């Protein structure tokens with residue numbers, strides 16, 4: 476009986492670990508010391524939410540930056556429903572330091588009454604960071620002791636480095652189940668070898684579902700454009716039939732999986 480309970484616990488914990496660990500295999504390289512730039516990362520909410528809640532969670536200053544990063548029409552309401560596990564790209568400022576890149580002292584999360592550090596990392600921020608990383612950058616000595624109202628910096632992985640001598644926007648892409656390095660490279664206009672070296676991977680078969688992959692996006696910035704991400708539009712075209720029931724069975728998409736469910740199975 477006791478054993479069964481423990482076993483069940485272990486199974487649950489490992490199931491959680493599989494579904495909620497959205498982590499880079501290695502820290503993103505960011506060698507341009509003291510550089511700052513704009514970066515992107517995928518976020519999936521564990522439950523249905525609205526756009527403005529995501530905007531607030533990540534402290535995106537302007538709604539139009541969030542809309543632009545997701546290629547949503549500029550008329551989209553901030554009350555727009557975002558379904559559980561729908562990927563939303565978050566634009567944020569990245570700062571390089573000590574060989575890696577982290578979101579620049581932002582977003583800041585205020586601890587609520589029922590929050591634990593693990594919950595904040597794995598669920599609220601969909602595992603984009605670990606609770607150990609939050610503890611480290613905030614100088615927490617005891618991970619079990621956080622206080623209501625306490626402010627915690629959530630360090631998102633990112634980079635400002637040029638790739639193959641070209642300026643890019645680094646996009647922390649949450650890998651879907653069934654994706655391949657080759658497919659992702661094709662989808663975002665880069666090569667497998669670039670993705671492998673950028674992510675310090677030696678073998679494409681090491682790609683894991685829910686891994687946060689550093690994907691370099693090239694493009695032409697439209698000067699003076701209100702929409703800073705318009706230049707990424709070719710990469711973020713919306714699939715023609717995003718809700719097709721069989722869409723999750725494809726191994727990868729020619730178009731980004733913007734509206735497809737975050738598929739791990």
Ligand SMILES: *[C@@H]1O[C@H](CO)[C@@H](O)[C@H](O)[C@H]1NC(C)=O
Nearest residue numbers: 502571572573574575611612
């Ligand atoms: C920089 O990285 C080195 C080696 O990983 C580490 O020992 C050092 O504490 C880091 N410094 C800062 C300021 O994070």
Ligand SMILES: *[C@@H]1O[C@H](CO)[C@@H](O)[C@H](O)[C@H]1NC(C)=O
Nearest residue numbers: 671676677678679680681682
């Ligand atoms: C990559 O990993 C696969 C599966 O583990 C293995 O079969 C293959 O030989 C590896 N390729 C290289 C180049 O190491």
